Amino acid sequence: MPASILGEGGHLSEAAVTRDTATRLSCPSCGSAFVAQVLGDNGGISYVCTACGHSWS
Numbered sequence: 001m002p003a004s005i006l007g008e009g010g011h012l013s014e015a016a017v018t019r020d021t022a023t024r025l026s027c028p029s030c031g032s033a034f035v036a037q038v039l040g041d042n043g044g045i046s047y048v049c050t051a052c053g054h055s056w057s
């Protein structure tokens with residue numbers, strides 16, 4: 001079942017990234033630790049809360 005294997009791999013990878021950033025950041029809006037780092041247009045780093053969707057930099 002190639003589809004299920006790809007789906008599970010993507011999910012595990014995403015979870016690993018979330019856990020790595022969660023130790024350092026928390027959302028200023030809802031307080032969740034599920035925060036992802038996102039590269040901005042000019043090389044800066046922004047943060048996006050995966051729980052409530054709030055983004056900041």
Ligand SMILES: [Zn+2]
Binds near residue numbers: 027029032
């Ligand atoms: Zn949030």
